[in-house]
Amino acid sequence: MSAVSNRKLPLGGVLMALVAAVAPIHSLLAAPAAGAGAGGEGLFSGAGAGSFYIGLDYSPAFGSIKDFKVQEAGGTTRGVFPYKRDAAGRVDFKVHNFDWSAPEPKISFKDSMLTALEGSIGYSIGGARVEVEVGYERFVIKGGKKSNEDTASVFLLGKELAYDTARGQVDRLATALGKMTKGEAKKWGKAVEGTTNGEKVSQNACGKGTSSGSTNQCGVNATSGSTNNNGKINQAFTVDSDTTLLSAAGDTINTTGMAGNINSLSKEDKAVVAGAFARAVEGAEVIEVRAIGSTSVMLNACYDLLTDGIGVVPYACAGIGG
Incomplete structure (x- = not known):
């Protein structure tokens, strides 16, 4: 610090x-000064003592x-x-x-x-x-x-994912999401879904209810290959992997769409998502x-x-x- x-x-x-x-x-x-005697004779004796x-x-x-x-x-x-x-x-x-x-x-x-x-x-x-x-x-x-x-x-010192979520920095958030690995995304999903009303927040962050051709979904389920248009974050990212979301974004993940979904959440739901980033992915310093x-x-x-x-x-x- x-x-x-x-x-x-x-x-x-x-x-x-x-x-x-x-x-x-x-x-x-x-x-x-040390050395001055009773009779005034010493190291500093005299007028200049x-x-x-x-x-x-x-x-x-x-x-x-x-x-x-x-x-x-x-x-x-x-x-x-x-x-x-x-x-x-x-x-x-x-x-x-x-x-x-x-x-x-x-x-x-x-x-x-x-x-x-x-x-x-x-x-x-x-x-x-x-x-x-x-x-x-x-x-x-x-x-x-x-x-x-x-x-x-x-005070809490927020890093990029948490800060960009809380402040509505959509473009920055999309870039930061692209640097997150699938393993980190899985932990993030669990952290979101473990809170009160967290499953609904997770579904909204993944574009729940949108058509299979939409560009705002989390991605494709790694097990079934089906489009995650009604699922949660934890259903889209089921495998611990060091592959970043950006490198996998070509045909399975749209980080820009995810960032837009997160930005459209309510103030309270954004706080849940930002807190999950801080707790499960980035960490945060409290001072x-x-x-x-x-x-x-x-x-x-x-x-x-x-x-x-x-x-x-x-x-x-x-x-x-x-």
Whole structure:
């Protein structure tokens, strides 16, 4: 799985900042450098003596996640389907619990203004400092209500057969059907027919009731040779074979006709067919995205602009990191 996101955050490249009147919520903790003796004689003794310090800042930010996309690492994901909003009970990662007729969901996240923390460790000498700064932000997914907060973050990654069925992409579906083997078609038929009202769905997908010369039938029964104009998917494909439907389409199978039949099904029946493709032929990835965390590391060189007589010190920093 991979995710692509565009962010308005200074996480890469060179960051130049001028911060005036900065007072961290957590005070800087400074300790004399190792080797400094009680009499002031040591490695860093004298006017130029420096010290190490650590700091923890609470830094509200206005960062955001833009154009978030998710897909399998192999690039086989065609689309994303959300979990049914009205699904009752605990989250159950089964294909029939996903909304195959819903439009492509937009996965968006809340801004992280209240959850941005930064920690640093560095060395200062005089008004100059060198430090390593580590920041963390957390972006929580939007859209969940109290009643469905567990399901708002669950999605199914659909592949070509399931996606083209659900979205009505007839030409693409016909091409994808042609790449399916007879053995896979047999498994698909069993998966369709094993659902409630699945036998009727299977018959409609195979062009039930059409004449023997029609071009929208699944094909010819491999055992009897009779035209499958009243049968089901599982009657058209009875033999486990690695032969693709496209290579057998010359005189027995019309994948374009099958795609048209599937596209003419009701929304509910399309969901049955798409779910059967995902369960029995292609497989599908189910993901849960509750939040995204972002960690940044910066190397900063800083200089205190004023150091005498005031408790709040303005300073300038130049940093590089990501």
